[in-house]
Amino acid sequence: MVEVEFGSKKRVYLPANLGECNPEEYKKVSILLLDYFSNKISYSTLKVQIAAVLLGYKLNRNSTEEGVANLVIISDFVDQYFYTDENNNNSINLDIFEDKVPVLKTLFSRYYSCGENYEKMTYGQYADASRFFQMFGKEHNIDYLYTLIAILYTRKNEQYDSKAIDKRIAKFKKYIHPGEAFGVYLLFAAFMKGVATTEINWRGENLDLSILFEGNSESNTDMPGLGADSLVYTLAEHGSLGVAENVRKTNFWEVMLLMYELKKQSVEREKQQNNASNK
Secondary structure (H helix, E strand, O other): OEEEEOOOOOEEEEOOOHHHOOHHHHHHHHHHHHHHHOOOOOHHHHHHHHHHHHHOOOOOOOOOHHHHHHHHHHHHHHHHHEEEOOOOOEEEOOOOOOOOOOEEEOOOOEEEOOOHHHOOOEHHHHHHHHHHHHHHHHHOOHHHHHHHHHHHOEOOOOOOOHHHOHHHHHHHHHHOOHHHHHHHHHHHHHHHHHHHHOEEEEOOEEEEHHHHOOOOOOOOOOOOOOOHHHHHHHHHHHOOOOOHHHHHHOEHHHHHHHHHHHHHHHHHHHHHHHHHHOO
């Protein structure tokens, strides 16, 4: 958290980055972030508006000059929500380690995420979600955001079926703000980044999954991909998980564990062959 002074001798603590936002704050900030990345608002305006929503300060025609001036002064903390490269381009700080959007609500229904660290996600969900994630990153088409959330959110105890998401997409377009869908996109981006760059603990074993992503450059979003769809058929040919449809129904992390073991074996074989050829 970051301590800021707002108004006369009033000190408050605000989230220093997206990862520190509670779910309601995360939703509000995600809406503003989509406006910024859609070029609807400037970076300076974004900073002031994020400061305002986190403080619960309503910006309108009745806002005082002093209030707006204070917002401008304290809004510099929002810089911590971004990384800035040498060309002064901003990318969002994706150090997010909690499920900020556990539920999406429509008029009469609730749809649930795949849980913390996407623990309930099937490989089929991952393959489909990663495709639309990358498509949105390239084309910025809002329709891809709605398809993404329709893939990742299902009713409680509902099994994911790629052939049954059209109705869900239509319902989400009616009731879910595109900024909230963008928040899910950011969570998925943080997840993909984490899987590809950090050590994961799965069932008591620490796995360095980065070896699965080395040399992969599928996406222009700087997020590694797995060639997710082709991997389904590769594993089906391997036979460990059965036919392609069975691979898609298998838990994502089970597939990662299998791929991790296969990759380690491949690296070890290559090492042994190199050692033998050097003798």
